[in-house]
Amino acid sequence: MTQFLNYAVPGVPFGCVFALMAVGLVLTYKASGVFNLAFGAQAFVSALAYVSLDQDGWPRWASTVIAVLVIGPLVGVLLDRLLFRRIRTASPLVKLVPSLGLLVALPQLAIIIAGSEPSIPPPAIVGNAQRVYLHLGSVPLSGLELSISAATVVVVAGLVVLFRFTPVGLEMRAVVESPRMTELAGVNAGRVSAFAWILSSIMAALAGVLLSPLYSQLDPQNFTVLLVWGVAGAVIGRFASLPLALVGGLALGIAQQVVAGYMPAGVIANGLRPSLPFVVLLVFLPLVRQRQVDDPLSSCDPPSSASEAATAGFRSASTVATSGGAVHSVGVWHQRLEGLPGSRMTGILVRRPTATFAWVVGGLAILSALTWVPPDWLLTMNQGVAFAIIFLSLTLLTGMTGQISLCQATFAGLGGFMAGQLANHFGLPIVLGMVAGGLLAAGLGVLVAIPTLRLAGLPLALATLAFALLADNILFPNSWIGNGAGGITVPRPSAGPVSFAAAKPFFLLSLVILGVCAGVVKLVGDGTMGRYLSAVRGSELAANAVGIDVYRLRVLVFALSAALAGVGGALFGSLEGSLSANDFGYQISAVLLVVVAIVGLGSIAGAVVAGVVYTTLQVAVTSLPSRFAGLVAVLFGLATLSYTRHPEGFLDFLSGRVQTAIADRRSHRLGDGPAEHGPVDGGVGERPAAAPDPVIGGAG
Amino acid sequence: MTATAGDRATVEAVGEGQPLLELRDVGASYGPYEALFGVSLTVRAGRALALVGANGAGKSTVARVVSGLVPTTRGTIRFDGRDITGRPAYEIARMGLSQLTEGRSVFASLTVEENLTLSFRRALGRRGVPDALARAYAAFPRLGERRTQSAGTLSGGEQRMLALARVLVLKQRLLVVDELSFGLAPVVVDEVYTALERVLASGTSLLLIEQHVDRALVLADDVAVLSKGRVVYDGPVAGVEGRLGDLVLGRPDPGEG
Numbered sequence: 013m014t015q016f017l018n019y020a021v022p023g024v025p026f027g028c029v030f031a032l033m034a035v036g037l038v039l040t041y042k043a044s045g046v047f048n049l050a051f052g053a054q055a056f057v058s059a060l061a062y063v064s065l066d067q068d069g070w071p072r073w074a075s076t077v078i079a080v081l082v083i084g085p086l087v088g089v090l091l092d093r094l095l096f097r098r099i100r101t102a103s104p105l106v107k108l109v110p111s112l113g114l115l116v117a118l119p120q121l122a123i124i125i126a127g128s129e130p131s132i133p134p135p136a137i138v139g140n141a142q143r144v145y146l147h148l149g150s151v152p153l154s155g156l157e158l159s160i161s162a163a164t165v166v167v168v169a170g171l172v173v174l175f176r177f178t179p180v181g182l183e184m185r186a187v188v189e190s191p192r193m194t195e196l197a198g199v200n201a202g203r204v205s206a207f208a209w210i211l212s213s214i215m216a217a218l219a220g221v222l223l224s225p226l227y228s229q230l231d232p233q234n235f236t237v238l239l240v241w242g243v244a245g246a247v248i249g250r251f252a253s254l255p256l257a258l259v260g261g262l263a264l265g266i267a268q269q270v271v272a273g274y275m276p277a278g279v280i281a282n283g284l285r286p287s288l289p290f291v292v293l294l295v296f297l298p299l300v301r302q303r304q305v306d307d308p309l310s311s312c313d314p315p316s317s318a319s320e321a322a323t324a325g326f327r328s329a330s331t332v333a334t335s336g337g338a339v340h341s342v343g344v345w346h347q348r349l350e351g352l353p354g355s356r357m358t359g360i361l362v363r364r365p366t367a368t369f370a371w372v373v374g375g376l377a378i379l380s381a382l383t384w385v386p387p388d389w390l391l392t393m394n395q396g397v398a399f400a401i402i403f404l405s406l407t408l409l410t411g412m413t414g415q416i417s418l419c420q421a422t423f424a425g426l427g428g429f430m431a432g433q434l435a436n437h438f439g440l441p442i443v444l445g446m447v448a449g450g451l452l453a454a455g456l457g458v459l460v461a462i463p464t465l466r467l468a469g470l471p472l473a474l475a476t477l478a479f480a481l482l483a484d485n486i487l488f489p490n491s492w493i494g495n496g497a498g499g500i501t502v503p504r505p506s507a508g509p510v511s512f513a514a515a516k517p518f519f520l521l522s523l524v525i526l527g528v529c530a531g532v533v534k535l536v537g538d539g540t541m542g543r544y545l546s547a548v549r550g551s552e553l554a555a556n557a558v559g560i561d562v563y564r565l566r567v568l569v570f571a572l573s574a575a576l577a578g579v580g581g582a583l584f585g586s587l588e589g590s591l592s593a594n595d596f597g598y599q600i601s602a603v604l605l606v607v608v609a610i611v612g613l614g615s616i617a618g619a620v621v622a623g624v625v626y627t628t629l630q631v632a633v634t635s636l637p638s639r640f641a642g643l644v645a646v647l648f649g650l651a652t653l654s655y656t657r658h659p660e661g662f663l664d665f666l667s668g669r670v671q672t673a674i675a676d677r678r679s680h681r682l683g684d685g686p687a688e689h690g691p692v693d694g695g696v697g698e699r700p701a702a703a704p705d706p707v708i709g710g711a712g
Numbered sequence: 713m714t715a716t717a718g719d720r721a722t723v724e725a726v727g728e729g730q731p732l733l734e735l736r737d738v739g740a741s742y743g744p745y746e747a748l749f750g751v752s753l754t755v756r757a758g759r760a761l762a763l764v765g766a767n768g769a770g771k772s773t774v775a776r777v778v779s780g781l782v783p784t785t786r787g788t789i790r791f792d793g794r795d796i797t798g799r800p801a802y803e804i805a806r807m808g809l810s811q812l813t814e815g816r817s818v819f820a821s822l823t824v825e826e827n828l829t830l831s832f833r834r835a836l837g838r839r840g841v842p843d844a845l846a847r848a849y850a851a852f853p854r855l856g857e858r859r860t861q862s863a864g865t866l867s868g869g870e871q872r873m874l875a876l877a878r879v880l881v882l883k884q885r886l887l888v889v890d891e892l893s894f895g896l897a898p899v900v901v902d903e904v905y906t907a908l909e910r911v912l913a914s915g916t917s918l919l920l921i922e923q924h925v926d927r928a929l930v931l932a933d934d935v936a937v938l939s940k941g942r943v944v945y946d947g948p949v950a951g952v953e954g955r956l957g958d959l960v961l962g963r964p965d966p967g968e969g
Contacts (some may be wrong), residue, residue, distance in 0.1 A: 179833055182822070186830055191819050192781050195801035196811050197878075202800075309813055312781045313742075368912040 014150055019273030020266045022149045026241075027265020028164035029223045033242025034261035035171070036215035038249050042188040043208030046096045047251070047470050049111040052239030053118035054091075054213055055220030056232050057080045058084045060122050062221045063230055078218045087118075088213025098654050101313040104469030105416055105507060105609065105657045110652035111607045112418075115239070116599065116648020119232035120642025136160075136225050160222045167218060168258060171211075175254075184208055189564060192309035231316045236285070236599060240481055241265075241476055244289035245294045266287065286485040294463055297471045304568035353703020366667040370617055378523065382516055390515050392631045393624065394587050397522040400623030401580030403608045404616065408533050409573035410605070411613035412542060414549035415566065416473040417458065418601045419480035423453040425596030427489070428493045428585035432502035442505040446525070446582040453578025454571040461570035465563050468552065479599035488593035499592025502585035522583055529576055529614045536572070545569060603645065610651045612661025622664055726793055732757040732917050733778065733809075733886055738787035740770075740777045747773040749941040750787065755886065755934075760918035762928035762949075766960055767939035771921045772814055774938065775890045778919065779811040780804045792885055803817045806834070806883035810878070814894055822865030824855055827863050827874055828881075848877040852907075869900035876907050880914060881958050887911060888919045893927060901927065925956060 033051065040048050062079035066072060099107050131253075136156045144152040175181040182202045186194040191201040219242075220235065227234050241264055249259025272285045381393050402424050409415050427449030433690065434440040434448055464475045488494035504513040505521065513523045536542055547555040548562055556562050585591035606624050612618030624642075633643045658665045726732050733755040740748040747770050755761045765771050773843055776782040778789060780801035788797045796804050810816075818827050825845065830843040849856030852873045858866060863874060872892060879887050892908065893901040905927060912918055912931065924929035929935065937945040937952070938961045945952055945959050952959065 179838075182826055182830055182833075185822060185826075186819050189819050190803065191815065193817070193819065194830075195781070196779060196805050196813070198802050198805040199830065200800070200802045309781065312776055577958045 013638070014272075016147055016270065017151045019270045021148060021153070021157070023266035023269030024262075025157045025222070025226065025265070026268065027262035028160050029219045029226075029238065029261075030241040030245050030265045031258045031261030032164060032167065032215045032219040032222070032328075033238060034245025034257040035168075035254050036212035037220070037242055037246040038251055038254055039208055039212040039215070041246070041251050042658035043184060043205045043212075044092070044096060045100045046107055046111070047211075048091075048096065049108070049239065049243075050091060050114035050118060050616055051212075051216050051231070051242065052235045053115045054084065054087050054216040054221070055238060056119045056230070056235040057122045057220070058217035059220035059224040059235070060119075060126055060230055064222060072135060076221060079221050080214060083212045084220075085210040085215025088216070089206065092209040095653060095656065096204075096209075100654065102659070104473070105410065105414070106656060108416060108470060108473055109606055109609045110656055112602045113649040113652030113655075114609075115236065115643075116603055116606070116645045117647075117652075119235065120645045121649070123232075123642060124640060124646065156225055163218060163222055167215065171254070174211075179624050180204065180207060190309055192312055233599070237481075240289045240478065241268075244292040244296075244478075247293055247300060247474070250296070250300045251677070260292075264292065284486075287478075287482040290475075290482040293475050293478040296465055297464075297475055300471055314619070350391045363472055366670055381519055387515055388631075390519060392517070392627050394519050394522055395584065395627040396620075396624035397519070397526050398580050398584035398587055398623070399626055400620045401526055401583060401606075402527050402577050402604060403580075403619035403622045403626075404533050405573040405576035405580065406605060406608050407616065407619045408536065408576065409569060410609075412537055412545045412549065412619075413569050414468075415569070416469065416605070417570075417573070418473050418477040418605060419483070420573070420596065420604055421581075421596040421600035422480045422483045422487075423457060423574040423577035424581025424584070425494065425591070425593065426456055426483070426581070427453040428502060428581035428591045428596070429488075429500060429577075430578070431582035432500045432585055432591060433492065435503050436501065442503055442582075442586050443521075446579050446586070448573040449582040450578040453581075454575035454597075457570040457572075457574025458567055460574075461567045465566060477598065477601070480601050480614060484593065484598050494591070494593040497592055497594060499590050499595075502582070502588070503589045504586055504589070518587065522587070523578065525583055526620070529579060530620075532572075532576070533616055533619075541565075541568075557641070579672045603648070606652060608650050609659075610648060610655050610662055612663035614661055614664050618661055618663045726757045728758045729756050731755070731790075732792060733919065734788075734790040736772070736788045736790075737776075738777060738789060739785040740773055740782050741785055742782070746785075747941055748777065751938070751941070751943050753936045753943055753946050754789075755917055755919050757885075757917055758915060759933040760912055760931050762920045762925070762932035762935045762954070763938060764922065764925050764935060764960055767923075768849060769938040770941045771832055771938055773941075775811060775813075775888045775919070775921055778804075778888055779809060781811075786968060802889070808882075810882075810884045810886070811878075811887065811888040812872070812875050812890060812892065814890040816871060818863040818866075818871050821862060823860050823862050824866070824874060825859040828855075828878060831878055831882065844881050848881045851880055851910075852877050867900075868896050870902055871905060872896070872904045876904075876911055877953055880911055883914060884916050886919065887915045888921070890921045891923065892920075893922065893924050905931070907908060925960070929956075 013015065024646060033055070037048065037051055040046060040051075053422055058079045061083045062075050065075035065078060070078075095110055095114075099110065143155050145155055145158055146153050155231060172316070183194065183199050184198070186199065186209070187201050187204045189204065194201045194204070198221070219238070223234075223238060224230060242261065244264055245261030246257050248263075249255075249257025251527045271288065275284060371655055377393070381390050385393070402420060405420055405423070406417070409417050409420075416600045427446070430449035430452045431442055431445030434445045435442050441449070460476060464472055467475055489496040494500065504511075504518060512518045536545070544560050544565055547558065547560055548565060552562050581591075584595070588595075608622040611622040611625060629644045629647065633640055636643065655661075660668075723894070731754045735751055737750045737752055738748055739746070739750055751770070751774060753761065753774075763771055763967075777784055778791075780796070780799055780803070784797055788795060790796065790808060791804065791809060794807070796807070805811075819830070819898060822830070828845055828848055829841055832841045836844055841863050841945060849859070854870060855874055855877055858870070863871060866874065889908065892904055896904065901924075908918070909931065918927050918931070920932055932949055933943070934947060935949050935952055935956070936943055937956070939959065
């Protein structure tokens with residue numbers, strides 16, 4: 013018992029912080045319908061403010077008040093106003109991408125503003141962090157543990173009073189059930205949900221400030237891990253129950269210390285602790301219902317269009333299976349419009365220029381790479397090609413199928429490690445190694461897909477995130493896989509007398525591999541499977557109803573997508589000559605999804621451009637002072653703000669604009685007057701929104 | 713709270729029989745899907761207007777546009793002498809316009825008393841709540857028996873009573889009822905309609921949306937027929953006798969060329 017207490021008591025402060033995160037997450041999710049992954053970043057920003065103020069000599073109470081009660085709510089209200097309020101009813105992907113972008117961008121932005129990451133351990137908000145004030149049995153309780161526990165108790169008590177006994181508490185509970193019905197009762201629901209945002213932001217800020225002394229220095233990564241624990245707590249609370257989320261967070265904090273205490277040291281034991289959230293997510297996510305009580309007025313919302321708009325490029329196939337049996341009235345409408353004789357002609361005429369332009373630019377880029385471009389530029393371009401393949405895996409999975417994965421980097425890393433290990437230990441040619449890496453990643457994809465078959469949208473994203481975290485901690489550190497931070501070497505390929513070790517031949521080989529992968533994606537997209545995938549994206553239920561084996565399809569597409577990522581990762585490793593776990597950590601997966609979503613998930617071109625832009629920008633910032641190291645993350649994070657307005661992606665938006673302009677001019681010349689801006693004349697960016705899920709939504 | 717917050721004493725109340733709610737050429741859409749194409753109709757103070765029409769004609773959308781839940785794309789809405797087009801739903805509600813939504817129109821997760829308190833506190837202030845609760849329970853004794861029960865556990869009829877109690881106690885200017893009989897047993901519908909008559913008798917005007925046309929016409933003074941997002945008849949019930957079915961179903965009117 014004493015030994016248990018020895019392990020459990022140090023877990024209490026962690027548990028308190030996890031609980032605060034979990035409760036805050038559930039609170040915003042219920043009151044505003046957004047699962048705010050930027051929560052971890054908000055915690056970091058406040059922690060950074062607290063530590064910075066403390067180091068500048070401010071009294072500790074003042075630093076705490078400013079960080080928790082001023083900066084925390086300020087960030088939260090800004091996020092709500094600028095972003096989350098506008099995407100309340102958007103599709104899961106459109107909700108997720110900005111919060112992921114902000115999760116990565118906000119800490120970097122804060123670091124740029126603050127100047128540097130403070131390296132001195134921050135103090136506890138009250139008392140001396142290290143001093144033992146009293147004993148529980150024989151277990152000593154330090155000032156840090158006491159202050160964290162006390163602060164949590166105060167906050168929780170305050171919440172209980174607020175919800176049970178105050179008017180705004182009653183209004184918040186009403187808003188949680190139905191914002192619209194609350195408005196009908198004469199209550200300004202927007203103001204109530206803003207209040208909930210302030211409240212939850214304070215909790216994030218407090219969690220960040222309380223947690224900061226537990227680490228020797230402030231590192232945004234620790235706060236992402238904190239977020240994942242908070243998410244696990246929220247999942248235990250089924251995204252709905254504040255008390256359950258509280259208990260869940262607390263229990264997780266204690267459990268992780270107890271597990272670490274009783275297990276013998278080693279990779280498994282070290283890995284088991286960080287992988288607890290994954291286990292929790294897998295067990296509890298299937299129990300989560302999206303909403304506890306249905307909002308009877310949810311049909312007031314215009315049908316969510318983003319899942320389709322994000323993938324406008326694949327639309328040609330999208331009206332097939334779901335519109336079978338005329339369930340998709342819009343699909344029918346859309347086909348009719350496209351069937352008009354005049355519009356088809358303009359469509360072809362209009363589409364050609366942008367496609368031609370893209371091919372010319374691509375050709376020129378390749379030609380330049382092989383002739384005059386300096387070696388370091390060529391390396392960057394080659395990296396872009398490798399990443400383009402990884403991005404293609406998301407084009408397939410998220411763009412075509414609508415499944416959100418936050419573990420693509422894990423698949424890429426695994427593919428790379430496999431290829432390298434096979435080459436190093438068995439002398440397997442690296443090109444075969446890439447295939448093997450792809451196959452292994454595919455196997456892993458199946459392993460991820462099967463337990464998550466019943467999940468979609470946000471829960472699926474969270475489960476894959478937890479899986480990435482698990483792989484980072486259990487798989488990658490092993491010497492026979494990723495060899496931890498040290499990494500492994502991956503050779504350049506050669507085939508008989510032909511060596512691809514030099515930069516230019518390797519670049520050509522990479523292009524060939526990219527071409528093959530793009531061909532696979534195109535075949536899948538244009539073929540029967542692509543039509544099935546579009547149907548599944550439209551509605552899993554409807555797809556099931558027309559006889560598509562949705563589960564089999566999902567496993568298949570997960571495997572294929574993982575294989576693509578694995579090949580890309582192997583190519584990247586071979587290009588770099590070495591690969592380490594840091595290259596494909598779980599946070600990279602989030603960045604990858606954000607980048608390709610912004611550029612465009614709807615086309616192969618989108619993946620290629622995303623690859624080039626991503627690597628080029630990363631090289632570009634290395635020439636800036638070290639303070640700006642996180643600038644790429646900040647740029648993409650801020651770009652997510654515009655993403656919510658143009659979920660079809662930058663590329664489709666741009667080509668849509670160009671095509672509309674051309675069509676305008678052309679019809680002007682023909683004397684028809686300006687062309688109608690809309691779906692008919694190829695305004696890709698302004699395509700009509702898709703029908704709601706014919707089975708689930710659209711009642712009334 | 714604000715000037716719009718139902719301080720009715722300062723507003724020149726629209727007299728009996730005068731237009732209380734006026735829709736002029738109102739259009740509305742859900743995203744790209746147009747639902748209303750220029751709807752015009754009038755509810756007169758102290759009277760009941762029945763809005764009838766086939767499935768998908770846009771009846772519920774009219775209700776939502778009136779209460780501010782769905783934005784208009786064109787046209788104007790006037791209520792109680794003021795232009796309420798584009799006003800947020802909570803402001804319109806504070807002006808004395810209530811809506812019973814189709815199906816459930818109470819907060820299932822709140823208790824009966826909390827449901828009532830939510831709107832009473834806003835309209836009457838903290839001190840007015842106990843008295844208002846007492847009046848609500850007096851009007852509907854069954855609600856008093858179930859005051860601590862969560863509203864989701866009430867029967868469909870009791871849920872309608874709960875929503876009507878709120879309207880009755882607050883003496884609202886206009887009540888928009890969307891499918892009051894939806895999902896109720898016939899005997900319960902009778903009960904609920906009796907309660908609705910009390911609401912009308914207390915001076916609250918009614919915009920009655922109902923698929924059970926016969927029920928609605930018993931209570932209504934006027935009737936508006938909606939077909940495919942347009943009003944095809946608006947006038948006294950007497951003027952439509954005998955050809956209502958044809959109008960609702962969109963059959964060509966033999967009387968007109």
